[in-house]
Amino acid sequence: MEEKLLWEKAVAFHGHECGGLTIGFRASLYAAKLLGLTFSKDERLVCIAENDACGVDAVQALLGCSVGKGNLLFHMTGKQAFSFYERTSGKSVRLVLRPAPSGMTREESFCYYQAHTAEELFDVKEPKLAVPEHARLFESYVCDVCGETAGANWIRIRGGKTLCLDCAGEYDRFHV
Ligand SMILES: [Zn+2]
Numbered sequence: 001m002e003e004k005l006l007w008e009k010a011v012a013f014h015g016h017e018c019g020g021l022t023i024g025f026r027a028s029l030y031a032a033k034l035l036g037l038t039f040s041k042d043e044r045l046v047c048i049a050e051n052d053a054c055g056v057d058a059v060q061a062l063l064g065c066s067v068g069k070g071n072l073l074f075h076m077t078g079k080q081a082f083s084f085y086e087r088t089s090g091k092s093v094r095l096v097l098r099p100a101p102s103g104m105t106r107e108e109s110f111c112y113y114q115a116h117t118a119e120e121l122f123d124v125k126e127p128k129l130a131v132p133e134h135a136r137l138f139e140s141y142v143c144d145v146c147g148e149t150a151g152a153n154w155i156r157i158r159g160g161k162t163l164c165l166d167c168a169g170e171y172d173r174f175h176v
């Protein structure tokens with residue numbers, strides 16, 4: 001697909017054009033180039049985003065990484081950084097946005113990112129985190145307090161009681 005069509009696809013998904021979306025758009029195309037992706041549907045691609053801003057929508061729209069499929073994960077550092085892992089080839093890359101001029105308006109930011117190539121915008125680094133394991137299915141437990149079911153990973157045991165995170169929070173507040 002040509003670049004213009006890919007951009008339109010990202011904008012349609014995100015809802016508006018902006019500098020942030022441009023960052024994710026440039027990162028997605030750059031990752032595709034560096035990892036040799038072809039935008040096919042069954043790509044075994046995983047993305048770890050370090051922010052949950054506009055740019056992540058481009059990654060979802062263009063690279064098919066999504067929270068529901070478990071191949072879009074967040075490691076929140078507040079950085080404009082994205083790690084991509086291609087499971088089949090074992091190739092990976094972490095793209096980190098270089099500092100941009102400060103104090104840009106919304107429009108200036110949009111123009112700035114549109115005017116620069118991915119090579120100019122990003123430092124190419126090695127991912128800091130290992131490739132994430134496949135999405136796991138956790139056993140579930142019923143909370144003793146609210147009766148709602150939650151996966152084992154989110155269950156806490158307090159005073160012999162099985163508690164969901166919300167109820168464990170209440171418990172900690174009243175039993176200190
Ligand atoms: Zn936006």
Ligand SMILES: [Zn+2]
Pocket residue numbers: 143144145146147148163164165166167168
């Ligand atoms: Zn509960």
